[in-house]
Amino acid sequence: MELIVLGCSGSVAGPDSPASGYFVRGSGQESVLLDIGPGVLTAMQATEGIEPSECHVVFSHMHADHCLDFPSLLVWRRFHPTAAATRTHTLLGPAIAQQHLSMAGADYPDSPDDISDTFDVRVHEVGFGVFDANSWPSHTVGDFQVFAAPAVHTTEAYLTRIHDAQGKSFVYSGDTAATDTLAQFAQGADLLLCEAGWGETSEGKPTGMHMSGQEAGRAAAEAGVTTLVLTHVPPWGDKDAALRGAQREFDGEIIVAHAGMVLNF
Ligand SMILES: [Zn+2]
Ligand SMILES: [Zn+2]
Structure with a gap:
């Protein structure tokens, strides 16, 4: 992957x-984009081999x-003169996704944009307890199986686990406060992409929002993943502190994400 x-x-x-x-590519032809925040469509255009x-x-x-780059992706898919979408793709997200996204690019507040011309919209289904690929609910998205578990955040939010056809697995925390669910859900994954927005520890930080490097490291150790990738450190945050926190808890490989990084596993 x-x-x-x-x-x-x-x-x-x-x-x-x-x-x-x-951006996730598996052994087949299909690919999945996980989240599309401001600037992501620009990065897609600048990255060789990615067709938005x-x-x-x-x-x-x-x-x-x-x-918030999703409305721009819709423009690209519908109106690009030579590279518009030629088929419908899957859009998998929270139950509130369709309403949010149909308003994000609407011409007027009372005329939401129906995105069903270009996306087949589906809603995450969650499982509970220790992850088991055979019994956990999932969605088939292209060549991938996509699993979800509840995150702890200020809105409807999910932990996401993706398996490719070769059996490689990858877990993305999205935004979440520390939760035992993450280690249970990430059991045995090849790679855990985990937010560490709070830096070294969560001491003195608001509850129910984000994780520290230390908490990410603890989740990686409890889950027994091979590689931990720390992400979602804000511009005012401290990546070195997040790394220090994770190293206290996890003996495996730890990587601090940066834009343009390519990981094969
Ligand atoms: Zn965020
Ligand atoms: Zn958030």
């Missing part, structure tokens, strides 16, 4: 990275830093 970090800046786009957006009209889209949640 290949993971391209299009944008990893937490909460807002930063001077050296768009906001959240991750040729991917499925999965949303972790509908905060602005994870979805």
Whole structure:
């Protein structure tokens, strides 16, 4: 599986990275875009081998830093003179996604944009307990199986797990506060892409919103993943501190995400 970090800046786009957006390619022809925050469509255009009209889209949640380039993607898919979408792709997200997205690019507040011409909209289904691919509910998205579990955040939000046809697996925390669910859901995954927006620890930070590097490291250790990738550090945050926190808890490989990073696993 290949993971391209299009944008990893937490909460807002930063001077050296768009906001959240991750491109996933498996062994087949299909690809999935996870979140499309501000600046992500720009990064897609700048990345060789990515055709914006040729991917499925999965949303972790509908905060602005994870979805506000979506109206521009619709323009690209519908109106690009030579590279418009030639088929419908899957859009998988929270139950509130359709309403949010149909308003984001609407001409007027009372005329939501019906996106069913270009996306088949589906809603995450969650499982509970220790992850088991055989019993957990899932959606088939292109060549991938996509699983979800509830995140702890200020809006409807999901942890996402993606398996490709070769059996490789990858978990994306989206935005979440520390929760035992993450380690249970990420059991045995090859890679955990985990937010560490709070820096080294969560001491003194608001509850129910984000994780620290230390909490990300603890989740990676408890889940037994091979690689931990830290992400969603805001421009005012401290990536080195997030890394220090994670290293306290996790002995495996730890990578700090940056825009343009390509990971093969
Ligand atoms: Zn965010
Ligand atoms: Zn959020």
